[in-house]
Amino acid sequence: MSQVHEIVGFVTAVGSSVHKFKVGDRVGVGVIVGSCQTCDICEQNLENYCPKMIFIYNSTDHDGINTYGGYSDMIVVHQHFVLQFPENLPSDAGAPLLCAGITVYSPIKYYGMTEPGKHLGVAGLGGLGHIAVKIGKAFGLKVTVISTSPKKEDEAIKKLGADTFVLSSDPAKLKVRNWKKK
Ligand SMILES: [Zn+2]
Numbered sequence: 410m411s412q413v414h415e416i417v418g419f420v421t422a423v424g425s426s427v428h429k430f431k432v433g434d435r436v437g438v439g440v441i442v443g444s445c446q447t448c449d450i451c452e453q454n455l456e457n458y459c460p461k462m463i464f465i466y467n468s469t470d471h472d473g474i475n476t477y478g479g480y481s482d483m484i485v486v487h488q489h490f491v492l493q494f495p496e497n498l499p500s501d502a503g504a505p506l507l508c509a510g511i512t513v514y515s516p517i518k519y520y521g522m523t524e525p526g527k528h529l530g531v532a533g534l535g536g537l538g539h540i541a542v543k544i545g546k547a548f549g550l551k552v553t554v555i556s557t558s559p560k561k562e563d564e565a566i567k568k569l570g571a572d573t574f575v576l577s578s579d580p581a582k583l584k585v586r587n588w589k590k591k
Contacts, residue, residue, distance in 0.1 A: 414466060415439050415507035416479050417500040429488045437494040439507035440465050442476060442486045456490075505540065513541040517548070525549030531571070534561045542569040 466478030
């Protein structure tokens with residue numbers, strides 16, 4: 410297992426109705442481990458808005474027991490909230506995709522920012538922002554990082570492959586930018 414807000418591990422047992430997984434499968438579980446699965450919101454696959462959503466940590470599970478996320482030795486999760494985790498993806502590199510990754514992937518997908526040539530703006534280059542840059546580049550987008558910190562420019566452009574960098578704390582830098590569409 411790894412991480413606190415998400416878990417990567419192996420299936421040790423399955424219930425009789427489980428059809429997606431078998432014992433020994435390498436799997437990942439993100440931040441959400443439960444919801445009512447019957448309301449209109451859940452039926453639209455928007456469980457993160459369900460009033461009965463259960464977090465992987467610091468929530469009360471269906472059985473009344475507190476959830477402890479990655480501090481647990483073992484957890485019981487409905488198959489709906491479990492994902493196959495690729496064998497060739499290291500746990501420490503892949504686990505953040507189940508939390509920070511889905512947080513930025515979801516709006517990118519929802520707003521159709523998946524076609525090459527579109528222009529993605531990423532405000533802030535922290536834990537979420539750096540994954541947004543990588544996902545944006547993987548989709549073939551033009552990516553601009555907007556940050557208050559000049560120290561982030563090298564990381565954005567050279568390390569992560571962003572196309573442009575805007576230093577938002579410098580009004581002069583904002584003015585000289587050419588925002589015209591190509
Ligand atoms: Zn629901």
